[in-house]
Amino acid sequence: MILINNPIVGAVIAVIFLASIYFTIDKKFFYLVVCFFIISVINYYSYFNINLPSDSKLKVRISDKSTYYCSARYNNKKINLKGNIFELSEGRNVWIKGNFKKEAVYEKGIVGTYTVKSYEICDEDIISKIESYRKGLHERFSESLGKEKAALVMGVCFGDSGYIEKVQKEDFKKLGISHVISVSGLHMSIVYKVLETVIGYKIALLFSFGYMIFTGGQSSTIRAFIMIFILKIASKVYKKYDSLSSVSLAAIIILVFRPFYILDIGFMLSFLCVLGIIVFNKKIRKALYKLPSTLNESFSLSISSQIFSTPYAVVALKTFCLGSILSNLVLLPFYTVVVILGNMGLVCSAFYRLFNLINYGLFTVLMIIEFIQKVLVALLPEMLYFSYIESLVVFGLYLCYLGIKKGYMQFKYVPICIIFVLVFQSYKVFPEVSYISVNKNNVVLIQYKRTAIAVTTGNIKGNDLKVPVKIDRIFENYTGKSTISISKRYTIKLICNRDKLEALVCFTQKTNKKQNVELLKSGRDEIIPFKDIVKLENDETYVPSGTIINKYIIIGNKVLKFSQGLEEIID
Template structure:
């Protein structure tokens, strides 16, 4: 069988997913595992089935072992702080991530600390954390080589700051070393809009550029050692580790006269990463790195041949951009739910500058111990960053806004793609399925009854009122940020924004139901009322984070509420609830 590593990689992936589902969804877990082995039994060679079973079990048990913890409620542990801000602290405990609660003012990122406190098991598979640890006392702290790397990264920023200023220093640190802690939110949003956000997260592109630069000066072995140092210095991001493993496989396959297979190398890198970090299966960075590389391997040559008339450099940039999006875009739409329409322009114009900055930034790192040479290297960095700023501003003026796509629209796009493939194979009748699906989306967009939803916003809260094709968002602060508006328009199809920051609002729905939103006076006050104008009675109102109504007739999936002054008032939390007004009744939909 060709490429057995691919089958083994898939086995580990399925094993990890089954490990995640094992505790809460046992029946689904068994069904997935059984379906997988039936499928493999049909398509695989019999001698490979045993190894597929072994790697499935490796994935399954590695995930269970990672999230298994025998920490007592009251414990004293040694941790390394890996992330810290004003909201939370994340630390590494014997290779596992743990959330630290409590004040750690004297412990910096990268330092080892011996802490005493209380552990609460609270597994988060997506972020790979095994629980929360409430710190009572910090017994002491220590430094090692990794700590010195963390500290020197901060020292390097200060050196760049002295030569380039804070704005340019934050950009070179983000582009060359993936440290975006000092990068402004505006810059992050701009990179996102131009479709080049991966340039400020150390990726396979960074490792490729660094390795090519190293090989100009050193032999293979020294280049690999320095590549490992760069990987450690930038935080061992999954994309960087993946690229380093694939580069090592490529270089040594040539030395031993073996053919290099990108799919097998990609699978080997994935197996190694998932073995030590099984939660990566839910990590967006890990998935995008592998899907993007898979897309390049699968479609780059075909797309490049299609654009053969274009100049070579433009052809390469455009072909890589489109091949990356071909596989990663569906995943992005399902997880991040937005898409940059300017990704092609951003990649063609800006990525060459980013590549040069990655190389110059790492040269500056090498010479950062020699101030005169460091100052000289900063001159071309300043020139390239100035050019990057100018090009970015031009592109931002001509690039379309970010496209925010609701889940139902994403499913429709994927369905259209599936229909297109079937149509190409001669199944012409699939077009009727696409028309039916589009009709269902229109019905879903149209609200036949007045609907009210509570929404947590970036700087406060709001209510979304829907009726027919109208969707109004009332927020307790004025939303002036265009990016925030565009995101809300994309996610919730909002076509009108109002605020009750300074005024009361009355909105009449269906010519009968008056929605009253008083001027914002704090969370303890009434936030919204719905009144039936025919009976002059309040049907439902929100206050202090809850919603109150009168009378209840419960069913399995929803509650039908009708006002009755003789029945005791009942409160519900506002989260995860939608309210429909139907025939003089309020229907509370539990989302």
């Protein structure tokens, strides 16, 4: 991604990386790493380097559809759709005609936006029939369990989290068990183990492949299926199974077809969890040998799976749940039962009485889970929220710990520098403007030097803002327009349009206009003396209440946009 956005910076980072590899590993292995590196760069570049023809018919499959968002796949490449798309449904093949604009969103694998002028829905195929069956299955579960519990079953058993309410998702995040509502390697392992016990490994592999397709082919399920397949085939061809080789092959296969997954949080967490289990599970089991075998296995799996994934999650998600280990230990056995019963319901959905009997068991287990989750939410401490700098500090301290543990004592001086950065991060050398949403109230947070003020269209409290900064003053029920003077170079202008709050940076000196950035020019300098006005966009995306949606840092005549790291520089 850095190579595409900034070739010079990307080249420097690549040279440093390859140089460090060259001086630390065997030369033959180094040449192999270089080959993989070159192939991956070419593969990644070729994926995003595409221009679709305009005003020509294209056959696409709708991969994701909601009230405000629609995406499709064309030749295994993801594109955003807008325009005449209201009657399109997920899973269907569609002939579309319109205009294409290349706008890459690298972490989501989106190559651009296609404005649809007209479309023609194709006949149903296997994939669209599977999607229709999933919708019908949700309706069947809803009749017996109610919408809320049916949504949970669809998410836990089949990875369809679209039916789950945001409040439910927030509870899962607080408990650190968000992974249970997306089909993961755990789900695939449970399903395969049950199938193998009943029908043998050959047919179990076939049905597991079908289950992978039915649940949407997520990176975690593909990884789990490949590893299970290699494990079972290895013994049949008299080869020794190696976990590291298996997980590496799974990663290579997935990235060949979907190179953008290297930036996908789900992909990284899945592989880091497995890597932690492979490297540390046996060591932790030996350390906890005094515990009963069942508890030993549960503790060792939970702890080892989070050794690599937790630091990455802190950096990527900027949150950390203090009670995640306890929540996983208590709740995962119950969710395992839900996975088994939910898939039994899938198989027996055509048999009315048997299906209702399974739903009775599901309802009972879900009621127990609901009670336990309420108790845990009340007892466990609140989730910790990190700024971007703080998350990097946590990750840096973790790397220092690993370095010192391996005997590199020079790492012991690094934490002093990291803590120095953390202490002085509250002092903002450059002005920062952040968008925050608190219970559907728009909030603009402005920080400069040691001052921080929040402006909101509603009523909020200081502890509603999950940001690591002391708020000096909160302006509530804001309406109209106002200007905040920052320096002689620029001011911040706030405008309230109904319930939406917008911030603009008004420069007194002319800036360079950058393509695809909204730049509002003033035609009457005697009334508005600003040369340029840069509108700071508030992305329509979901984040936990009180956390930052977008952050903008003003440096000279440039505005840097942040959400998950640096996204763009607005000149």
